[in-house]
Amino acid sequence: MPERYAAEVVLFDLDGTLVDTLPDLTEAANRTLVELGLPPRTQGEIATFVGQGIGELVRRALGAAVAADSARLETALQVFRRHYAQVNGNDSRLYPGALETLETLRDAGRKLAVVTNKASQFTLPLLERMGILSYFAAVVSGDTLPVKKPDPAMLRYALTQLGASSPIAAVMVGDSRNDALAARALEMPVFLVTYGYSEGQPIHEVPCTAYLESLPEVLNFLA
Ligand SMILES: O=C(O)COP(=O)(O)O
Ligand SMILES: [Mg+2]
Structure with a gap:
């Protein structure tokens, strides 16, 4: 039996x-690259660029040489925002079991945040x-605070918004070292x-409490 955590809050x-937002992120990134006269990227490449916000995604997609030109980088970011606003959600999908997991957690009276x-x-x-959207009592985004994950300030901010008593009363579920750190x-x-x-990065290289092959598995760890 795994150890169970009495989490009042799940982040x-x-x-x-x-x-799974990768198809739309790839579409927006590639529309951006083509508009700027640069070669498009594969979905596999774009996957490695996701995790530290759109600024980093665009910088990495441009490549180091182009991104070193701050005016081009800024233009690319604006172009990306325009394209992603058009495609955001078109081909994005909830992962299997995500909706059921949110439902189960909410019905158990836990407070949820993104x-x-x-x-x-x-x-x-x-x-x-x-x-x-309605499942979440708080949503903290990459531009809500001056810092992003792996800075813990975003998590602390979410806990404050939810009125959580302490970080020990919460658990985090994520997919990268930014979440883990x-x-x-x-x-x-x-x-x-x-x-x-x-x-x-191979996920098993990132230390964590436990790995989940599917989202509903988190329920096995909650008291
Ligand atoms: O915007 C990103 O790069 C990643 O966002 P995430 O923190 O939801 O994984
Ligand atoms: Mg992520």
């Missing part, structure tokens, strides 16, 4: 954990479009899904 990462490095202009419409800085248990993006 969820978004991209690669709740929702803590994502995705910019808020994209986070809220995506949650709405996936039909899951942020949670571990607060000594919060952290579960990593093995189907996400993990910025191209």
Whole structure:
């Protein structure tokens, strides 16, 4: 029997954990690259660029040489925002079991929050479009605070918003080292899904409380 955690709060990462956003991120990135006269990227490449927000995604997609030109980088970011606003959600899908997991947690009286490095202009419409916005009592996005994960401030902010008594009363569920480092800085248990993006790093190299092959497995760890 695994150890069980009496979490009053469950914090969820978004991209690669709740929702497979890679098709739309790839489409927006490639529309951006083509518009700028640069070669498109494969979905596999883009997967390794996701995790630290759209600024990092665009910088990595451009490549180091082009991204070193700050004016081009800024233009590319604006172009990406325009394209992603158009496609955000078109081909994104909830991962198997995500909806059922949120339902079960809510029905058990736990408070849920999204803590994502995705910019808020994209986070809220995506949650709405996936039909899951109403499950969350708080949504902390990549531009809500001056810092992003792995800085633990985003998690702390979510706990404050939910009125959680302490980080020990919460667990985090994510797909990358950014999630793991942020949670571990607060000594919060952290579960990593093995189907996400993990910025191209083998997920089993990232220390965590336990790995989840599917989202509903988190229920086995909650008291
Ligand atoms: O926007 C990103 O790069 C990743 O977002 P996430 O924190 O929901 O994985
Ligand atoms: Mg993620």
